[in-house]
Amino acid sequence: MWLKFEQRPEPSRLMRYLSPLLAVGLMVASGMLLFHLLGKSPAEGFKVFFLNPVQDKYGVAELFLKATPLILCAVGLAVGFRGNIWNIGAEGQLLIGALAGGGLALHFHDTNSMLLLPAMIVAGALGGMFWAAIPAWLRTRFNANEILTSLMLVYIAELIVSWLVHGPWMDPDGFNFPQTRLFQAKATMPILVQGTRVNAGLFIALGALIAGWIFMNRSFMGYQMKVAGQAENAGRYAGFSARRTVWIGMLVGGAMAGIAGVAEISGPVGQITEHISPGYGFAAMIVAFVGRLDPVGIFFSGLLMALLYLGGEQAQQYLALPYSISKVFQGLLLFFLLCSDVFITHRIRWKK
């Protein structure tokens, strides 16, 4: 008896959807092992990490709050990923979007207009698009790899944020803390459920999911992106513009990330600081892949990723583990997903 690893005659549809679940299971199992090795009870660890965060209304609301930027970024990225456009700079686009929207809030600090928040959202989208346009232009003009350029722009964006909150935009009454003044009421998202922090940003994320689903599955442009992603030569044969694919893939991702940035600063953060995003733009890539680049899947994987963030906070509080434990779980999830995905195209057989 021995094991044989062989290619399937055709990719398994079942495994395509089972693979993320398998990855989650393996992530949880190895997480438990990790807790054990760190001298904690695995059962206790599981409870603290995965159950405690969502045991009351406030916890569930926090889950949706954290999921909002993740879902927004992931939907935008999925549009590009499907077209083989590898924008991995959503984090930077999120920050520049936040700066554009936040700059508007600071400039119109005294206005009473209802239009401020919508204008901030639009500005955020444009800011994110601007930051995504740079790698798009470099790719279409010089054929520069967008993976590298978009990633490098993340660090530039972080430094710009840092410079602004340490310098020109620093709150004059803020005891020299590197942050802007708090936004006024007209520049913050309305709260949906009293006593929680979940806000109208969630509706924007849900709207983005629906729009993303229609674009990917029903529109001709979405079809062209899919063709470009799966078979570049077929796209050229059909006469679909490869440049347009790059531009749309990058700009949609940038716009969504920019909106996510505004949702954060006008929501839970309420000002611009150096810590607008705990890596949402990067985690969103995992969300997009675990969700199979499909809006319905992204909804659930966004919630899962939000749970990992919350669980990390709980583990820090109750298990005295560092916050980076949630990054470990993110890494495990992506790692196991990539492993499990091999079984979409391959299978193991027992041979006599």
Add this chain to the structure above:
Amino acid sequence: MPNAPSETPRLVIKGVSKIYPSVIANDNVDLTIMPGEIRAVLGENGAGKSTLMKIIYGVTHPDKGEILWEGSPVTVQNPAHARELGIGMVFQHFSLFETLTVAQNVALAVPGRLDLAGLSRRIEEISGKYGLPVDPRRLVHALSVGERQRVEIIRCLLQNPRLLILDEPTSVLTPQAVRKLFETLRQLASEGVSILYISHKLDEIQELCHTATVLRNGRVTGHCTPSQETPKTMARLMIGEDLPTFHHGEPEEGREVRLRIDGLSVKSEDPFGVDLEDVSLEVRSGEIVGIAGVSGNGQQELLRAISGEEPVPDKRWIHVCGVPAGRMNASRRRALGMCFVPEERLGRGAVPRLSLTDNVLLTAFRRKMVRFGMIRRKAAKTFADDCIRLFDVKCGGAASEAKSLSGGNLQKFIVGREILQEPKVLVLAQPTWGVDVGAASFIRQQLLCLREKGTAVLVISEELDELFEICDRLVVIAKGRLSPSKATSETGVEEVGVWMSGMWPGAEPAKDEAPHVA
């Protein structure tokens, strides 16, 4: 004929089976070859010929069965082991490093210490002895396809093989080069080398081979002596039924020019590609024009320029239905009434992982399948259903993924998709390449019908038989230049073969190197 009964067979294959997850490639195959025998292995694409040869050469291993090499049972571990035994193989697709010299390439396959000077002498010896002229110091990328094949053969002969396997060796050769190859093979056989010759070209097998084994669906369906058969009877053995015959009407005169190429010159971006030089051609309504040539003489570049996948700098170089279209992309040229069937089906003509309905959208979306930027899936589905029905595409329905179809059926689907758009100009590359005989004749018949309806058809093919069968006029491409055109009825395989090496009347002498032929 070295068939004395007392002799030990060089190779005996008994009951060999090879089962892949989705297909039985070989099913209980028996084959015997004697010393000095040239045996054809005949069969359509997908009949299991290549798998059988890979088993003999140790590339893959049989699931069942036995191999006897000169009387004793062996398990061929890998190609190196096969070479040790005395088995050499020339693959259909060459395995040479373009940036190395001939001698360096050969050295890679020779075990032991590296001695390039000694090796070069041996290469020259063998090339002299068997009439395979090639200079060991030349870089492979500068060699013609025929010369590259000689390098492959010499590489095998250096090991003094007692069995030589050739997989579709003539698909890249001119008729003249084929004849030279046959002389070499006959000489080898007369020295006692056994030769397994894989092909689906019946006339070649008749000319060269002593015996033939016919494979169909992985099974041996018959043995024959080619000299006592006709191509027709062998075809029946190969496909299990008679070949259909064609209806070919008379060409009409004086119709309008639908596709005009005028002084097209393109520098290839690929350093090993071919530059097109001053190519001019007209295709009129209601005629089929064929472009013959040995592969790698600019066909790829010309096709991409015509289809719009690689637009050209001057819009006047290409006219589609009277409109200067040189700078248009493929989609805009289609809007003018041009359709195009590329050589590669999966990945170019169709997206492998998309359904047939989605693959219809690829080129036929103008037929009311998109409204307000949204896809009208119903219209696409209807089109796909029609295509499947009218072109007899065997598949699980319009929802099947393109890659689940066999090569021939996918080709019928793609040809059908383009024809059903009622093109004014249809350009096809290798329309029946790798397609089984039945599907190939169906596709040819469809092209003839289209011609009668007044479409201008341009066919680029490496199969001369096919071109002579369906074309009204022929031109030849060699080294990126186009010959004058000739009516098919006024020329023959001989003349076209000479032209394929770049020597047509009035041809400029080649500037740098010989054309890409033997």
